[in-house]
Amino acid sequence: MIQSFGWQSVQFLFHGxxxxxxxxxxxxxxxxxxxxxxxxxxSLGPNWLRALVAGYIxxxxxxxxxxxxxxxxxxxxxxxxxxxxxxxxxxxxxxYATAFLAxxxxxxxxxxxxxxxxxxxxxxxxxxxxxxxxxxxxxxxxSLGPTVGFMVQIVKNTSVTALIGFVELTRAGQLLNNMTxxxxxxxxxxxxxxxxxxxxxxxxxxxxxxxxxxxTAH
Amino acid sequence: MPALRIENLKKSYGNVPVLKxxxxxxxxxxxxxxxxxxxxxxxxxxxxxxxxxxxxxxTIEVVGHKLDQSRANLRELRKEVGMVFQSYNLFPHxxxxxxxxxxxxxxxxxxxxEGSALVREVLSRVGLAEKxxxxxxxxxxxxxxxxxxxxSLAMKPKVMLxxxxxxxxxxxxxxxxxxxxxxxxxxxxxxxxxxxxxxFARRVATRTVFMHQGTVxxxxxxxxxxxxxxxxxxxxxxxxxxx
Amino acid sequence: xxxxxxxxxxxxxxxxxxxxxxxxLILSSQSIGIGLTIGLAAALLRxxxxxxxxxxxxxxxxxxxxxxxxxxxxxxxxxxxxxxIRLTANEAAIFAISLNLGAYSAEIFRAGLLAIPKTQIEAGxxxxxxxxxxxxxxxxxxxxxxxYPSLTGQLTLTLLGTSIASxxxxxxxxxxxxxxxxxxxxxxxxFLVLAAIYITMTFVFRFLYWLVGLWxxxxxxxxTGSAAATLTLPREVES
Numbered sequence: 001m002i003q004s005f006g007w008q009s010v011q012f013l014f015h016g017x018x019x020x021x022x023x024x025x026x027x028x029x030x031x032x033x034x035x036x037x038x039x040x041x042x043s044l045g046p047n048w049l050r051a052l053v054a055g056y057i058x059x060x061x062x063x064x065x066x067x068x069x070x071x072x073x074x075x076x077x078x079x080x081x082x083x084x085x086x087x088x089x090x091x092x093x094x095x096y097a098t099a100f101l102a103x104x105x106x107x108x109x110x111x112x113x114x115x116x117x118x119x120x121x122x123x124x125x126x127x128x129x130x131x132x133x134x135x136x137x138x139x140x141x142x143s144l145g146p147t148v149g150f151m152v153q154i155v156k157n158t159s160v161t162a163l164i165g166f167v168e169l170t171r172a173g174q175l176l177n178n179m180t181x182x183x184x185x186x187x188x189x190x191x192x193x194x195x196x197x198x199x200x201x202x203x204x205x206x207x208x209x210x211x212x213x214x215x216t217a218h
Numbered sequence: 219m220p221a222l223r224i225e226n227l228k229k230s231y232g233n234v235p236v237l238k239x240x241x242x243x244x245x246x247x248x249x250x251x252x253x254x255x256x257x258x259x260x261x262x263x264x265x266x267x268x269x270x271x272x273x274x275x276x277t278i279e280v281v282g283h284k285l286d287q288s289r290a291n292l293r294e295l296r297k298e299v300g301m302v303f304q305s306y307n308l309f310p311h312x313x314x315x316x317x318x319x320x321x322x323x324x325x326x327x328x329x330x331x332e333g334s335a336l337v338r339e340v341l342s343r344v345g346l347a348e349k350x351x352x353x354x355x356x357x358x359x360x361x362x363x364x365x366x367x368x369x370s371l372a373m374k375p376k377v378m379l380x381x382x383x384x385x386x387x388x389x390x391x392x393x394x395x396x397x398x399x400x401x402x403x404x405x406x407x408x409x410x411x412x413x414x415x416x417x418f419a420r421r422v423a424t425r426t427v428f429m430h431q432g433t434v435x436x437x438x439x440x441x442x443x444x445x446x447x448x449x450x451x452x453x454x455x456x457x458x459x460x461x
Numbered sequence: 462x463x464x465x466x467x468x469x470x471x472x473x474x475x476x477x478x479x480x481x482x483x484x485x486l487i488l489s490s491q492s493i494g495i496g497l498t499i500g501l502a503a504a505l506l507r508x509x510x511x512x513x514x515x516x517x518x519x520x521x522x523x524x525x526x527x528x529x530x531x532x533x534x535x536x537x538x539x540x541x542x543x544x545x546i547r548l549t550a551n552e553a554a555i556f557a558i559s560l561n562l563g564a565y566s567a568e569i570f571r572a573g574l575l576a577i578p579k580t581q582i583e584a585g586x587x588x589x590x591x592x593x594x595x596x597x598x599x600x601x602x603x604x605x606x607x608x609y610p611s612l613t614g615q616l617t618l619t620l621l622g623t624s625i626a627s628x629x630x631x632x633x634x635x636x637x638x639x640x641x642x643x644x645x646x647x648x649x650x651x652f653l654v655l656a657a658i659y660i661t662m663t664f665v666f667r668f669l670y671w672l673v674g675l676w677x678x679x680x681x682x683x684x685t686g687s688a689a690a691t692l693t694l695p696r697e698v699e700s
Contacts, residue, residue: 059660061617061663062617062621062659062660062663062664063621063656063659063660064621064622064623064624064625064635064659065621066624066625066627066635067624067635067652067655067656067659068656070648070652071649071652071653071656074642074648074649074652075648075649075652075653076649077648152526152527156527156528156529156530157529159529159530159531159532160529160531160625162531163531163628170529170531170532170535173532173535174535177535177539182543183535183536183539183540183542183543184536184539184540184541184543184544186540187532187535187536187539187540188536188540190532190535191524191528191532191533191536194527194528194529194532195524195527195528198526198527198528199523199527202523202526202527268587269586270583270586270587293589293591296586296587296588296589297589299587300587301584301587303580303583303584303587305580307580307581307583307584308584309581309584309585309598309599309603310603311602311603311606311678320588320590320598320599321588321589321590324590324594324598325588325589325590325594366584369588370588373588373589
């Protein structure tokens with residue numbers, strides 16, 4: 001039992017940090033896969049599919065993440081499924097990240113000039129080949145900065161799952177605070193740990209955006 | 219007392235001197251053309267006169283307001299000095315009338331109901347009386363530049379500075395702007411123009427200053443400067459125009 | 462085992478839902494007012510201030526953008542008493558959300574300020590305007606126009622982010638919902654109703670931002686023959 005804030009506390013928080021990073025990676029992979037499919041469907045699909053995906057993006061972006069998390073955790077378990085906090089956390093964050101990544105990537109796909117499509121057409125590429133060899137590689141370049149920027153949001157958003165009892169970094173901080181009653185030390189350390197993960201990502205994102213601007217200047 | 223007096227003006231960017239001690243006096247009603255190659259410091263000197271560029275040494279005096287390195291008196295001086303830029307720099311979100319009345323209103327406290335009279339007065343001087351309600355993006359480059367001149371006139375400046383005001387214009391639009399400036403000259407406005415229009419400088423300017431390597435290399439009556447250049451640098455510079 | 466939805470017990474608590482919604486609107490508008498003021502000040506300090514000001518501003522922005530709002534809330538609500546500052550849950554919520562929005566909006570404002578050409582500022586100065594007057598009359602409206610979409614997007618995120626304040630029991634909609642959920646055991650229904658209310662609020666606000674935008678940038682569209690109009694022509698011919 002930890003009684004006051006010290007080296008043991010930092011180790012305890014570090015375990016939480018590992019879960020935060022793990023959950024962030026799951027979310028990024030899940031949100032990335034669905035986000036890409038949704039982005040393609042949103043910008044290139046038939047009209048009904050575009051409308052459906054647009055509706056999904058609009059609704060999720062207009063709902064607080066905390067409500068999405070609660071709906072997954074409390075709500076769906078009543079439908080007969082039981083979700084342990086980890087699964088509920090991963091599912092709700094994936095639902096959330098999918099909407100935002102799909103929106104970001106749709107913008108990147110639509111930023112590719114029409115002339116590129118025409119050039120690919122003129123070379124007799126099939127629709128799939130057009131995407132695979134001409135459009136997506138260019139959209140990928142543009143998307144790097146915003147995507148890394150959104151990874152920062154994902155890492156920070158995992159903290160909300162503390163409120164359904166998933167023991168990641170923030171929840172670990174709450175537990176530690178209940179043991180030590182030293183909230184200032186505890187939460188400052190928690191904040192510092194998030195910062196150590198997020199700041200390099202933010203910095204990298206800015207670099208990528210600058211490089212993009214430098215690239216388009218020519 | 220001269221309308222504008224520059225004494226020993228020195229400026230450098232880091233270790234690179236751009237102005238190496240400029241002395242210049244402009245009398246009331248003078249029209250001074252400043253010519254020279256790019257990099258000779260002529261635009262920098264003009265930008266120093268109304269404080270857009272800080273400088274390290276010397277003083278600039280306009281109708282009794284003295285500007286030095288301390289940059290005190292800066293706004294007092296700017297109220298007396300109008301400036302027109304190469305890229306017009308009209309405010310895109312304001313109409314022509316609003317562009318013109320902005321500074322008189324907020325700097326000099328011009329009452330709102332006197333605004334439209336002022337707009338009419340200065341616009342008629344640049345021949346654009348009917349454009350008061352237009353927005354900058356509805357005007358041609360030449361018209362925008364004339365509005366910029368009107369905007370500057372609205373502050374009733376004692377001295378006006380023109381920084382290569384026709385360089386960004388198509389040749390067919392240059393004429394209307396030069397004509398407007400010539401009319402101001404006739405009306406007795408004291409002006410300093412940095413320009414590449416040699417013919418215009420020779421015709422309209424009472425005096426011409428040739429700048430070279432950050433100094434006033436040669437100056438005198440415009441006719442004199444263009445017909446009897448003394449230094450080889452000036453001869454070289456104006457040679458193509460004399461052919 | 463099929464689960465039967467029953468909204469009746471939740472809807473019976475409509476008065477609480479309404480007052481929760483009002484509390485959320487109050488919390489949001491207070492935080493937005495303070496947050497945007499902080500953001501503008503931080504942006505000006507960074508762009509136009511002395512060197513130390515730029516360092517202070519950048520440190521603040523990075524610290525708040527790279528840590529979660531929930532942790533900021535905990536730090537201010539549980540941690541500040543350690544320094545002798547005791548805040549109510551609602552005060553801590555306003556404080557944390559404002560500082561959070563301040564950091565994000567500072568970056569947005571900064572982008573807007575930097576997007577205005579330097580020549581516009583020089584033209585204002587040359588006309589005798591003070592730096593403050595140049596900001597007010599020359600820079601703000603065109604800059605606001607450039608950043609308006611990202612700024613209003615951020616305000617939406619702030620509105621939705623207030624739900625996190627329920628974690629320290631600040632009075633707002635999600636707390637009201639949590640109370641209803643714990644008493645009716647109708648979790649799915651409760652949170653669906655909350656989601657519907659938040660979605661409605663978001664759409665209403667987006668519409669209001671659009672109206673405000675129309676008013677703020679009420680300049681008419683250029684009449685004819687603009688370059689943009691001619692450039693888009695070939696596209697339309699094709700489709």
